[in-house]
Amino acid sequence: MTLNISELEGSDDVGCVTPMDCCLYSVRETSRMRDVLEFFWGMVGSRPIEWIAVACGILNVSLIIRRSIWNYPFGFAVVTLYFFIFWEYRLYSDALLQVYFFFIQFYGLYVWLNGRAYDGRVIVAPLGTGIFALYLGATAIVWLIVASLMAAYTNAAAPFWDAAVAALSVTAQFLLSRRYLQSWYLWIAVDVLAIGLFYTRGLEPTAALYVVFLGLAITGFFQWRRAAMKPLTT
DSSP: OOOOHHHHHTOTTTOOSSHHHHHHHHHHHHHHHHHHHHHHHHHHOSSHHHHHHHHHHHHHHHHHHTTOTTHHHHHHHHHHHHHHHHHHTTOHHHHHHHHHHHHHHHHHHHHHHTSBOTTSOBOOBOOOHHHHHHHHHHHHHHHHHHHHHHHHHSOOSSHHHHHHHHHHHHHHHHHHHTTBTTHHHHHHHHHHHHHHHHHHTTOHHHHHHHHHHHHHHHHHHHHHHHHHHSOOOO
């Protein structure tokens, strides 16, 4: 096969006029594709256990948005997988957080099983503003205590930021188990904080993954609010 230089000169897609230019163009395209793939693998991980964990996490949240009781099998799977992933990476505080998420799943499953509508979907439970404020106050106290301990006794790079994500996640999961709409407020806050935290730490792919979770959390809020406004029928 011969290279037709005259055709290359009139081609905007190739962007080269000599064989050397074409070679350099190909190298640039290959490098760009490699960067895209590296960014993608940074989002979902480079091992099957990480891919499965991400897939289970997305399925779990998607089913929660639909108020489906079937979110729990995926919930148990994702926290179990991330426990082993975090432990292997020596992220012990994140691993221990998965232990809490694992056991709160049993409580949430019990509450959801006993709080379903005629169509099988969970009923969004009401939560008063005053009670929600108490939850926020308790979360703030825990956040300050944990962050102060991390700042004093560990070499954490962003103790207050990191502790805020952890404290809000604990409360958000509890409120979600109780079927409260306000849980989505906290999940949105968690995702926003996590995006900023990971981005500033140079973990752009992980930050991008949390952008996906943020979109799901916003969708979940509107879906649950719509459901809460509908009258219950039997």
